[in-house]
Amino acid sequence: MVMTTIDLADRIELTELAEDKVTVSSHNRFVPDDQRNLAYQAAMLMKERYGIKKGVSIFITKVIPVAAGLAGGSSDAAAVFRGLNRLWDLKLSMNELAELGAEIGSDVSFCVHGGTALATGRGEKIRHIKTPPHCWVVLAKPTIGVSTAEVYKQLKVDEIEHPDVQGMISAIEEKNFQKMCDKLGNVLESVTLNMHPEVAMIKNQMKRFGADAVLMSGSGPTVFGLVQYESKVQRIYNGLRGFCDQVYAVRMIGEQNELD
Numbered sequence: 598m599v600m601t602t603i604d605l606a607d608r609i610e611l612t613e614l615a616e617d618k619v620t621v622s623s624h625n626r627f628v629p630d631d632q633r634n635l636a637y638q639a640a641m642l643m644k645e646r647y648g649i650k651k652g653v654s655i656f657i658t659k660v661i662p663v664a665a666g667l668a669g670g671s672s673d674a675a676a677v678f679r680g681l682n683r684l685w686d687l688k689l690s691m692n693e694l695a696e697l698g699a700e701i702g703s704d705v706s707f708c709v710h711g712g713t714a715l716a717t718g719r720g721e722k723i724r725h726i727k728t729p730p731h732c733w734v735v736l737a738k739p740t741i742g743v744s745t746a747e748v749y750k751q752l753k754v755d756e757i758e759h760p761d762v763q764g765m766i767s768a769i770e771e772k773n774f775q776k777m778c779d780k781l782g783n784v785l786e787s788v789t790l791n792m793h794p795e796v797a798m799i800k801n802q803m804k805r806f807g808a809d810a811v812l813m814s815g816s817g818p819t820v821f822g823l824v825q826y827e828s829k830v831q832r833i834y835n836g837l838r839g840f841c842d843q844v845y846a847v848r849m850i851g852e853q854n855e856l857d
Contacts, residue, residue, distance in 0.1 A: 598715070598720075598762070599715055599716075599765050600704075600707050600714055601712070601713040601729055601849060601851045602713070602850045602851060602852070603734050603847045603849055603850060604847050604850050605660060605661055605845055606661065606672065607657055607660050607661050608657075609655065609656070609657055609658075609673060609676040610655070610656040611653055611655060611681065611684055612653065612654040612656075613684060614651065614654055616652045617644075617650050619637055619644070619652060619653055620652075620653075621634050621636055621637045621655045621656075621657065622654070622656050623656065623659060624658060624659070625659040627663045628659060634673075635671060635673060635705065636657060636670070636673040636674050636677045638701045638702075639675075639677040639678050639698070639705075640655060640681060642697060642700060642701060643677075643678065643681050643682075646697070651685070653681065653684070655677060662738045662819065664742055665814070665818070665819040665843075666745075666815030666818065668707075668708060671702050671707075671708045672704075674698065674701060674702060674705050674708070675698060675705055675708035675709040678698060678709060679694060682694060691709060691710060694709045695707075695710060695721075695723065696721075698721075699721030702720075703719040703721065704716075706720060706721045706723055707723055709854070710723055710725070711854035712728070712851060712854070713725065713728055713729055713851040714726060725853060726766055726769055727769055727770045727772075728769075728852055729769045729777060729849055729851045730769070730772040730773065730774040732809075733830045733846060733847070734821050734846075734848070734849055735808060735821065735834055735837065735844070735845070735847075736819055736820070736821050736843075736845040736846075736847065737799050737820050737821075737840070737843070737845075738820075739793075739840075739841055740841075740843075741793055741795060741796075742818075743793065743816055743817045745816040747792070748788050748792070748816045749785075751788050751792070752788050758782075758784070759784065760780065760781070760783070761780050761782070764776070765780040765781075768780050774809070774823075774825050775809075777823075778810035778823055779810075781810050781812045781823075782812070783812050783813055783814075785813070786812065786813040786817075789813060789817040793817065793818060796813060796817055796820060798840070799837070799841065800813070802836065802837060803820060803822040803833065803837060806832055806836040806837065807829045807832060808822025808824055808829075809822070809823050809824055810822065823849075830846050831846075834846045
């Protein structure tokens with residue numbers, strides 16, 4: 598799949614502890630504070646792999662919606678890898694951090710690097726491509742939960758119509774916004790739409806309000822719309838606020854991270 602970054606991010610604060618333990622906390626009660634949290638897993642993996650006897654306190658200020666299909670947990674884990682690499686002076690390369698990321702989640706490797714990339718395998722094999730044409734992204738998350746495991750369970754592999762990945766890469770490299778819109782695809786979308794018709798309703802409303810292209814993100818339930826011109830963004834955003842509490846208007850970044 599082709600993945601890219603947008604300017605919607607959580608804030609991660611790392612505080613070194615003399616005590617040999619990892620703690621996770623957040624202002625958001627839906628963020629797990631134990632081994633279910635990928636940020637916790639990232640810190641524990643680094644401690645165990647490199648024999649770190651100190652501890653760390655991780656505080657997560659959530660901005661990315663929880664359980665939204667936007668890789669929020671994976672991006673938090675990637676931030677912990679990068680932050681602890683600096684805090685503990687491990688001097689690991691981006692590729693080494695990405696390899697660690699692959700051990701805890703399929704999207705973490707990409708989130709370490711950021712930018713725009715073709716992710717293959719389980720998501721751990723990353724090939725960077727050019728930055729997409731500039732555009733706005735409107736996100737809308739309905740107040741429902743989607744079980745990723747259940748979506749994959751109901752996915753009929755022999756009936757999948759795979760998106761034109763090479764066509765998407767060509768569109769991005771050509772900076773062709775319309776072609777990029779035409780090549781959008783998500784094999785999980787039809788499954789989630791059957792399970793949760795409200796996601797289809799949000800897609801239809803986003804199109805009606807003027808988005809140039811609309812697709813579900815990941816296994817859902819978040820829907821995103823690509824918008825070429827800023828003049829249309831506010832109308833789409835305001836229209837969707839009548840259907841969803843969590844609506845965001847952000848920019849596509851698509852540029853790679855660098856080591857601090």
